[in-house]
Amino acid sequence: MKKPDRYAVLGNPIAHSLSPEIHRSFARSLGESIVYEKLEVPIGGFSDFVDSLIEQGYKGCNITLPFKMEAYKYAERLTVRARGCGAVNTLIFGSRVTGDNTDGAGFVADVTGRFGFPIEGSSILVLGAGGGVRGLLPSLLELNPKWIAVANRTMERAEALASSFGIDAIAYEETAAEHFDLIINATSTSLSNLAPPVPKAAFAEASLAYDLVYAARPTPFMELALKSGARKAVDGLGMLIEQAAESYADWRGVRPDTGSTYGEIRSLLENRAASAAAARP
Structure with a gap:
């Protein structure tokens, strides 16, 4: 056998x-x-x-x-x-x-299939500039979003990542003045039971806030997003x-x-x- x-x-x-x-x-x-x-x-x-x-x-x-x-x-x-x-x-x-x-194909399948979010023509904010973000960006860019910006505690890392993929780097505090349809938390903050330092105003027009961390209960990022105006917040399961x-x-x-x-x-x-x-x- x-x-x-x-x-x-x-x-x-x-x-x-x-x-x-x-x-x-x-x-x-x-x-x-x-x-x-x-x-x-x-x-x-x-x-x-x-x-x-x-x-x-x-x-x-x-x-x-x-x-x-x-x-x-x-x-x-x-x-x-x-x-x-x-x-x-x-x-x-x-x-x-x-x-x-x-990773990127899995993210796109979940966002577009399970949650029905249209990536094409959308404005996307990615929080974090680590290796996990690199796995997402090619798949996102293939679907022709209007704009992708990456924010990170260390601006130099955000700029290096942005330069590699032809997207924009933005300071956390500057995100409050922009419109985003999708906000992705690719930082490790949720693992420490913290939320990333993104202003509440950044979520005001977001249709979806997505935490790459998965958990049995809403993560601090998800809670921040919903309190700040995001229509829906989900984890990364x-x-x-x-x-x-x-x-x-x-x-x-x-x-x-x-x-x-x-x-x-x-x-x-x-x-x-x-x-x-x-x-x-």
Whole structure:
């Protein structure tokens, strides 16, 4: 009997990852059998670790922080979208190792599909200038938005990123005077239970505020957005699931339907939060 194909998500830390549950849900929905694990990679040991997975017969892996740039360098060939953003979150093992980046496609699928937001002709503000933003920008630019501006605590980083992608850099305090249809929080502030220092006025005309961080409860960014006039504020669970579906398609040639998986993982997230709260003294 043929053993199930093996996959994994690699990161450090990695214990929090929901990727195994997501990919197992995809496999069940398609009637397929796979093994999917979460593996912590030693800092400084990425290449050797991936080499060992290939030797063990793994078929591919997802890459999360802090290894997306190392995966980009490790890949022997790159997809167009990986090359466009300069980072890799999916490795496909074969005669050569292929690197892809599914983050942008996952974000677009969630925003346009689940929430019905039209990116074409819209004005977009991105908060943060880290590696996660690079994964989004090529996919956003393909859909012809009216304007994309990036704001960051360090203006130099915002300007460097903006120059790379032909968009604008803007200071946080200047965002209050502009009109934005979509505001994306790509900072790590929500992980520290904080909101980014964006003025309330920046949200006044926003149709959608999107936090790339996912959580069982509204994040501080989401709360700020709704209090400040944004019509809708959502977290990044949908993007996580949609980018995972793109990775699954990379490996297995079929893109799973994400609707049932979204409901399943949302319930799992909420149940875990409730259990953790109940366990506190």
